[in-house]
Amino acid sequence: MSGGLDRIGAVALNTFREAVRSRVLYLLLGFALLMIVASRALSMLTVGEESKIIMDLGLSAIEIFGVLTALFVGVGLIFHEVERRTVQGMIALPLRREEFLLGKYLGLSATLTVNLALMSLGFLLILALHGALETRMLLPLGTILLELWLVSALAVFFSSYSTPMLSAIFTASLWLVGKLAWSFDLLADKLGPGGAASLCRAVKWVVPNLVYLDVRKEVVHGLELPPERLAFAVVYVLAYTVAVLAAACLIFRRRSFT
């Protein structure tokens, strides 16, 4: 068991080392930090609460650039190993395919976590300079991290059997659908009673509902956030991530590299 964990850890460490050498990562990180700093300037144009603009823009920048990082770095992880044929060397080692895939996923998640920590640092610094730093602000940052872990699981899932381009399109689309999952009810209402409306409601249960993780409104406006809502959201997203990774492992096991 510990041997398995060691092997997963070794792949994860290598994946992390490989990811942090990516120029795209630093480019996106730079842009994200620029956006966070720019939020301070933008907030001066408003009338009323300036800190709201800083929080909204900062959190959106962290989320969007985090997802872009997961996409750009994540979708190529498996594909490049296959394309360079290094995967054949890997699976010749006493390393199970699932261990390889999970290691890749954990390496990517670690990269995203470090990336998010750096962006959060910049964001919290700007908030502190503005005198609007609150401990509650860690909540949306935490939910964004969970969201990024889920998105990277989706990226690994798609890249386990598809090309980087298609994987990026599939992952981005699913992320977007997840962010707009509330609209399936709207569409079902517009369609009226019938099979199509039922299908809409069914799809809502299948896609990753990222609306559950959105606690920004409550934190920014100082509204009540029931702890059980947060707890169930964490359970939901972690369970979904595990399910996606399990599906990715199943597919990757059957994949032929010849």
Place this chain on the structure above:
Amino acid sequence: MSRWTLPLCLVLAAGIALAAFGAHRLEAMAEPSAPTSLLYLPKGPFLRLTALGQEQLLADLLYIWAIQYYSSYEEEGRYRYLESVFTEAITELDPHYVDAYWMGALIMSLEAEDPDSALRLLDKGLEKNPASWRLAYVAGWEAYMNGRFDRASGYFDQARAIPGAPAQLERTYAATLEKVGRPLEALSEWWRVRETSEDAYVRSVADRWIRRLTVQLLEQAVARYRGARGQPPPSLAALGDPRLLPLGLLPEEWASYPYDPATGEVGSPEVRVVEQSR
């Protein structure tokens, strides 16, 4: 030059002239230029869809844009879609954006002179943010400034009951009650302000209002007395009947207020103080 050249040139010239004439007439008939770009602003849940999960950010950007846009006085017809921008777009994207409610209401009321839209926006804000005393307060002033005192007193009553509301709202509410023609409730509120405030200035303001309302109530009692007996009472003490006056609410010295039994006129004790000081 073929034989068709001249007729074709004539047709071309006639076409251009006719088109120019038509365009000129249409331009003259056109209503003042409106911000046509706003025609394409989606509403409600469809606008939320276009936000792609970043509703709050889009609300912020639209709000900042609106501040700049409605500050530009060169733009003609800019108030046409004001309600769409604030009521159906910004506050739909972020229903808890309190700044957008009061700022939108101020623009609607002061700039566009449309208090009904302003109150609709503030009502929506209060429905979505029942804990915001600011919105109830702004709505109260909005109604007050437009002479809707009854509605204003309702908003002020709502505002003062919200935790965190400043004590000043109690006075605003009490003053509005007098404006609505509810002197008894106003008097009761002013007594409460007087008893609960620790500020000497606030207590002196409350005293002034209590005297003023007492004079009003005494005048009404004198009128009722005169109606029943055909003449004004010989002294204010003759009004000491709970059916004529709310005795429990009046200051102890109410019977010694300046009074002219010949005319039935009641004066304010403040006037007597001024006269004595001369």
